[in-house]
Amino acid sequence: MLRVDKSLHRSLGLTDEEANVINEILGRQANPLELAMYSVMWSEHCSYKSSRLHLKRLPTEAPWVLVGPGENAGVVDVGDEIAVAIRIESHNHPSAIEPYQGAATGVGGILRDIFTMGARPIALMDPLRFGPLDDPRSQWIAEGVVSGVSGYGNAVGVPTVGGETVFDSTYKENPLVNVLCLGILPTDRLVLGQASGIGNLAVLLGNSTGRDGIGGVSVLASAGFSEEDDSAKRPSVQVGDPYEEKRLIEACLALLDEKLVIGIQDLGGAGLTCATSETASRGGVGMDVDISAIPCRELGMEPYEIMTSESQERMLAIVEPKNLKRVLEISNQWEVQASVIGKVTNGDSLRILSEAEGEVLADIPASSLHDDAPLYDRPKKKPELHQGLSGDELNPPVNVTNDLLNLLCDPSWVYKQYDHQLFLNTVVGPGDDATVLRLKHPVNGKETGRGLAITTDGNHRWCLVNPKIGTAMIVAEAVLNLACVGARPLAVVNCLNFGNPEHPEVMWQLSEAIDGMSDACVSFGVPVIGGNVSLYNESEGNNIAPTPVIGMLGLIDDLENRPPGAQMAEGDRLLLIGPETSGLGGSLWAANHGAIYGELPELDLEMHLKVAETIRTLVGTKLIRGVHDLSEGGLGVALAEMAAKSSVGVSIARTPNHQALFGEGPSRAVVAVDPESLTDVLTLCEERGVPVVRLGLATGNQFKIKDMMDVSLSDLKAAFINKLPNTFGVGTSNQ
């Protein structure tokens, strides 16, 4: 038995068993630098050691998939010699500690994942989840996170075109900050993060390496929060510099355009350790790294600090010696620092040297940092039957009007702080069912006449009630959101935000959610091309409600006109398209009344596809004036949002009870139809075998539901628009 220095490996987050395995791999006792390198690479964040086993069950293939999970981003072919790279990631833990920088560097990191693939980042989305709106600390986190996304995203020059904003007590102390980025590239520019060619050079581009973000992935993102030690984690949060990133993007894309690099990899979680070992092991080669050649921000940095620092805005490029001169010229033009820090070697060893040909400080089989990372089949256990109230057991509302107004929340306070129009692509921006971007060729700017659509969706209430069906419902909702802008789905990326995997209930939730996602994606024929798992989202021993978030990319084959959006006009007929469903389990209304358990409404995947296809056809044929899918808050919220956005009241005849108003059954959308098109729309639904109900009409200045409510449009709009400004301050005087 090899001796293990218990205090060191444990303080680095490695278990005794993991430390023993490391010593067995090396055939000797690992030194402190080596232990530090293993600790970051074998962290939950980098190794997916608790989730890898389950992620294998997701469908990942389709003829249009060019790159699936495992690379820096997924890539799909969208025709016209254009490919789309997409990825979603979490920056939950850093944002809980330091909201502005946590969110800002989340944006920076996801951008690098995209341009690493040779793609120009053209859009960001940010699904955000915070604690309750009336909690001052959650307000502080929310303001900081939104400012961080705004500050970094706007300055780096990539528009933030959508996302989500959710407030719920489950995220108190542990907010979820997920960031998605989408980029486009000419299909022939696709590059992978791998090294090859013995003697080729490893060139570090961008920022100097500092003491920020040391051990971010292992210290921060792979453990929960507790009361006493959180401020001590602040040095583990990185600091962002968007102007450096902007120049780095341009320099890297220029290098790729001239085909000057063999492989390129961004430095994110686990910093240089990850970038050097991943490029080497993917290419089946070794690498010598000269630690003295790495530009450092301060004197006296220890090798372990340099190798695990998560300083931002850095990239590692593998370059043939004959191209080095040109690489340095391009870097110089963009004022990006470039240094040769190592070279590709024969064999499998990642060696860290004190100087070129100097003392060997670490010598590790590069692939062991990835391939030999622990893989855990952690115990799973279905939670005990929930003792809490079901939404269906609640009494009917005392004041249904107030209940509805309380559910409304216009997120524009958030997205007005984001540049969402740069690059002149944004046809439908944030705030609608899905975002629509013009699809132009990334190099020659040629228009294709087609569009990309993108949506992010998550719903922790559904997933708490039933993680499997709840996750399938999220995928279904994304498909319907895309249909509402006329798009068909192409690919999914996921961000799985869960609690502590060492709790069997959490592992059960994760496993169920993956099964639900898999079922739905298989049914809809949509591959999962990448993702991120964020575990240990807990605070003081309480796990967050399971929160899988997905980003779904879609394609609009003919983008001649702007999609209708949630509009309606005086005299329009309002129809509810989709199956009748019942039940308040997992609904927002029930949660607001303290009932978070129960049963989810039924999801019929086949019917869902029919509904989505019908809606997509209706949008494409311009038979409808407006459309809005039913989601949080059900029919009531969908109608109220349509009324608020188009400044027209409604008169609804048929709504039997509050279940029908607030239930969140899937596969449904409201459409507004000009009376002249009504017959055509009804006929089309009948032909497709899709149920349709006539709700009433759009008219006047009152929001009226027969025998249930009658509220003025101005009160309704005020409730919708003012919720966030009343909490955070207006931000703009143009309300």
Next chain:
Amino acid sequence: MDVAEAVSSLGASSKLLWHGDENIHGVDSIVIPGGFAHGDYLRPGAIARFSPVMKAVTQFALEGGPVVGICNGFQVLTEAGLLPGALQKNRGLKFVCEPATLRVETTESILTNKAAVGGNLHIPINHFEGNYTCNKETLKELQEENRIVLRYVNNPNGSIDDIAGVCNKNRNVVGLMPHPERACNELLGSTDGQVLFQSLLAA
């Protein structure tokens, strides 16, 4: 790049000038676009105004050449002293990206010679430091000399006298915070920016 696309959609050609270049390569008019030059570090436009290319731009402007600064470009022009006043943080102390309605106040400028006085234009804004300010004397001068080119119909950022854009005494240098290049395509929601670029191309 966005401005180049908008201009080319009107049938004109454009070229990009590099900030380190000391030459403007014989162009007919110059647009300094928006976009966080030098990260807006220190203060928007405060570093960019020392870019080598700004010497040539200043020379061009003093010789009567048409120069437009959009958003960050407006900030650069005020920092460079080619336009009066300054842009400070928005009244709400937040970045604001939203549609704005502008009123054309004069057609006597290189950016509005083809527009109609009193006409409303729907053009988005996108800035943190767009709150135009100047001293009383300057404001009086701008008003009396009819140099306020565009005003906000609903002031979104606290700008003095609702100012969205101003010009210099010679009326050949115009700065505005809104982004006309974002309003040149029906698919993107508005084509009201076209008339401004058409004016510039005719200047």
